[in-house]
Amino acid sequence: MINGNAKEAKHNGTGHLAWLNTKQFRMLAVTKDYAEFFKRYSVAGSGKVLSTAENEILQAAREIFGIDATRTEEGSDLPHIGLTAVNDGSVDTLPGSFAVKVSGHSIAIIGADELGVLYGVYHLLRSIGSGKSPANAATRQSSRVELRIVQQWDNLREHIADNSGLIYHGSVFYKNQEIVSDMTQIKDYARLMASVCINAICINNVNVNIEEARFITEEKLPAMARIAETLRKYGVKLFLGVNFASPIMVGGLETADPLKEDVKKWWQDTADNIYRFIPDFGGFVVKADSEDQPGPFAYGRSHVQGANVLADALHRHGGILLWRCFVYNCHVDWRDRKTDRAKAAYDNFMPIDGQFASNVILQIKNGPIDFQIREPVSPLFSSLRKTNEMIEFQIMQEYTGQHRQICYLVPMWKEALDFDTHIKGKGSTVTRVIDGSLLDYKHSGIAGISNVYGDKYWTGQPMAQANLFGFGRLTWNPQLDSGEILDEWVRLTFGSNEKILGTIIPFLLNSRAIYEEYTAPLGVGWMCNKGMHYGPSPDAYEYDRWGTYHYADREGVGVDRTQATGTGYTAQYNKPVSDLYDNIGTCPDELLLFFHHVPYSHRLHSGKTVIQHIYDTHFEGFEKVEKFVEDWQTLKGLIDDDYFNEVNARLQLQIEDAREWRDIINTYFYRKSGVDDEKGRVIYR
């Protein structure tokens, strides 16, 4: 696939362009098969998104082929690319659907709508950049996942509103505590999103401070409208996180009680006003009654009563309310081993299934706790039957190495999507639940907490671009394979140098498993530092109020969530899953400590004892990182120096941090269990 010119073959990355660095596509031999087509293009239809598609063709012609493409008439006999935003029946009717048809004289990109054309163009570019021939670029695609949304963690006050001690790199939307007015970076981000079929974004953190509460006021709506306009050209809808107490915070009311008429009216007036500024406004994202955020509970109202008032306000404009199910008691007594945070979402939302307005989507984290490296799938997906639901992933690696460490998360998301809920018998995968097909939901979607901080590589760790890319690709088509997505990203980013592919792909594809190996074992989670959520501190949460415990003592470790002797959480799943987890003999090894408290001597299905498994995985996980750091050095010169160095600097941190994890977890369990490593490796006393 590589052309002969060694100089050309060097990765020429600019972090900002990420996987859309089309100039670099020149180095691919396959480009010659596309050159003729890019000399001309035709357009059928009109509109801003279609203009974006047209511009992408022009830009690609220049950057890949050094050609100024000329516009020709539809159906020209000369080789050309045809952009058609008029569905001739060959494309699905779902928004954004497209087909790419290749004949001797044309590559026809036919969209169900303008957006379909744009997606088709990006499909074509990805095909070229990943070395596919024109024949292999032909396709017909649509997505049942209606809302493919990223949600920023930024806010005005801190840019990134986590409480991490690690330094993030700012925000695309806010600089110096102001909403940015220069749209350049937002436009570039919108382009990245559209190129992987992301069609919506919430631009502020769900923990909404007073500054962001003002986004829905007359004062700030012009700035919001400017952002929405920029996003619109790429088919990306604007959502905003709102505070449930907005009627008080910015409305001047004395209450936010959803049953008060003046509160209802305030939300309605506010929504009406938003749509005056932004006619295609997506809707609200709300974190209510969660981690000390305000919500309907403060007024003795249910989440149905709370959500429906906001939903009704949006409804006449076609807006959607994303209501998060991350509701739990964050003031738990650690002494109480029966209260189980994992049960909270189900307990809070199952009783009100079916009562939400039709434009509400319940947004449910993939697991029942909070984005640990290993959790079972939230049982809400196995239980809700009458309420639109979407799954929430965390692209940003809060608990999985943050912007330092390499952890390709698509395999984890894929597992969640493939999980069989058995809600309507075998084959009731999460994908079929959240794309709305299984339970005939009106709305469907996948949300991802964004890892875009707006630094020169967007994501801190350059390799974390793979997670943003993969999120988009997977939400468009949950059937895609993790390796296939990764292969495409690596080729687009680095070209098709076999040495680069052979070094990066195996490590990244395995990186989630490796991270799991050297951190908290067997699904037990939460052995990280408090607040910052980074680095090992096995007991940091053990006696705190967050409901996240491992109960390690001198005999054993793990949380008993069985029905007979534990918290009974397993009953929230359907059979046979509930039995699978409930039974220590059938519970999968990787989730053993999530569901059971076992002695260190307990034998896993693997044949190893729990304690030996802990030692082995920690030594081995570290060694794999060590090996990759060595391997990475061999790419020097093949990869753009800046990219190489940025990754290399973070790898030096990753290996140090992995070493800390290895030794601290091993020592922690050694001090508790007193069991020596069978292989006699160094465990500090």
Place this chain on the structure above:
Amino acid sequence: MINGNAKEAKHNGTGHLAWLNTKQFRMLAVTKDYAEFFKRYSVAGSGKVLSTAENEILQAAREIFGIDATRTEEGSDLPHIGLTAVNDGSVDTLPGSFAVKVSGHSIAIIGADELGVLYGVYHLLRSIGSGKSPANAATRQSSRVELRIVQQWDNLREHIADNSGLIYHGSVFYKNQEIVSDMTQIKDYARLMASVCINAICINNVNVNIEEARFITEEKLPAMARIAETLRKYGVKLFLGVNFASPIMVGGLETADPLKEDVKKWWQDTADNIYRFIPDFGGFVVKADSEDQPGPFAYGRSHVQGANVLADALHRHGGILLWRCFVYNCHVDWRDRKTDRAKAAYDNFMPIDGQFASNVILQIKNGPIDFQIREPVSPLFSSLRKTNEMIEFQIMQEYTGQHRQICYLVPMWKEALDFDTHIKGKGSTVTRVIDGSLLDYKHSGIAGISNVYGDKYWTGQPMAQANLFGFGRLTWNPQLDSGEILDEWVRLTFGSNEKILGTIIPFLLNSRAIYEEYTAPLGVGWMCNKGMHYGPSPDAYEYDRWGTYHYADREGVGVDRTQATGTGYTAQYNKPVSDLYDNIGTCPDELLLFFHHVPYSHRLHSGKTVIQHIYDTHFEGFEKVEKFVEDWQTLKGLIDDDYFNEVNARLQLQIEDAREWRDIINTYFYRKSGVDDEKGRVIYR
């Protein structure tokens, strides 16, 4: 002692006046014996401090006796109070010395200087307020402790520059990130200080940010001079914390290398300028090469080379340099059980003993680590022989309950001062080291990190006023008894109601021991939350870089600092102390885990096993708090409501926090040891 009027007898506290609430002294029967004297007063000498003394007499006459005192001639035959700032030979020559002589017709207050008179006046007021008869007020006092200094933890940026998650209450010196211009509160603070013979203050945190680095520049010196003028009237000298890198930060130089001529000149010019604004400026306090603060090590220079340049700059003006010995590696590898932070101060400063300029005082924390509830005394006091030294206490309760919990610290300080270093044989107490008498030092002193935040009770927890009071009283006279100091404070604050005395005194006197009971056991320290330094988290520091470990495993706990098998720290003490600590058979119980790693079954001198001692002290310590919270309720109505409520609110937190400590420490050690409580009390699993 109480007069018959029950209404009058109610504590009438205003937090702001603290122990100087002279109006309240009216309720004491003893006042009648003083009434005649307060009708008249005479003054011999003149000056601003003497004027302050005179004003105190006038104010006391009004507030206690409702009298407008009139000035009379010296030696009048009519009853009067004579203020004499001319030493007639009956008073020691040390600054601030005074005598109070009582005859039938006069109370003569004779000072070695103006300050002596002022101190004598406060002595008289304290005597009245604590119910002493005129005969018992007679005294002759002086102090060998030259510098009795409080050091603020405030800075401009955060008001209180700790990294606590708990909320402090502001600052006397800074509001809204500005140096205050209204001197009222500073004057009141100066009065409190002078009333307990504190004669110096450093008004900024030793972690000096750019804002405070500017204090020694032309721009900010007028504000400093205004503060110094206010303090001066109470005989309190101004010191400033400076950043070793000031030549770069505010001087515009490219280096702070102490051997560079331009750096020396900069410090000299800066000192000259300071003294133009503040002729009696006290000097600098410096934290160098400590916890990532800049210092001479950055230039390959020693602390002697660093300190002496600053000291030389101050010397011609009579200024003093307080150079902190809190220098240690804060990037320790927890795996390394031989590196010992406790050894750092000795290792850094012993080799350069005798090389510092004559106006340098080494400021040494009482213990070798950092203000834990139980530490041995820093071995530097047992080893330095040729360098002025002072001891640093922490009045502010960073590790001892902060502004929430009641912990009267004087007994702890007293233990440190009474510790026998054996540096010149038996009887070589720390008091004799730091007052300069034992080793014939030119300068001597005691420093205390202030607990004054400037809220309505100055100290958050109103009862923490006892620590500021006690610090002053003890620094003036290290021979005073902890109980005597406390008795005086309680009487001054609450009057002499026996019910109040009998409730508060026993608890406070024991409160340090109680806090020790329910927190980290037997001198092991550091089981608190990271960063905020509050609340239990037994492993929070165990695998971190701070050099603060307890090494608890399933067999035992403690740090082996012996010479034979441990870090060898014990060798930093003189015999027989080094042997006492080195030998597990003679090491005092309360320090056992500081010096030795022992099995849980190890028997203490008390006869209990270590594990049973842990359980017993944690249950009992909690019960004592519980009992006091009950007892406190019986004071309702006897104590001013606001005072009562402020304390009560904090007691509710204290008991909750003590319960957390009890249960978390007990559970932590139960999970490790597997040993049941002999008495079958509840230990959570």
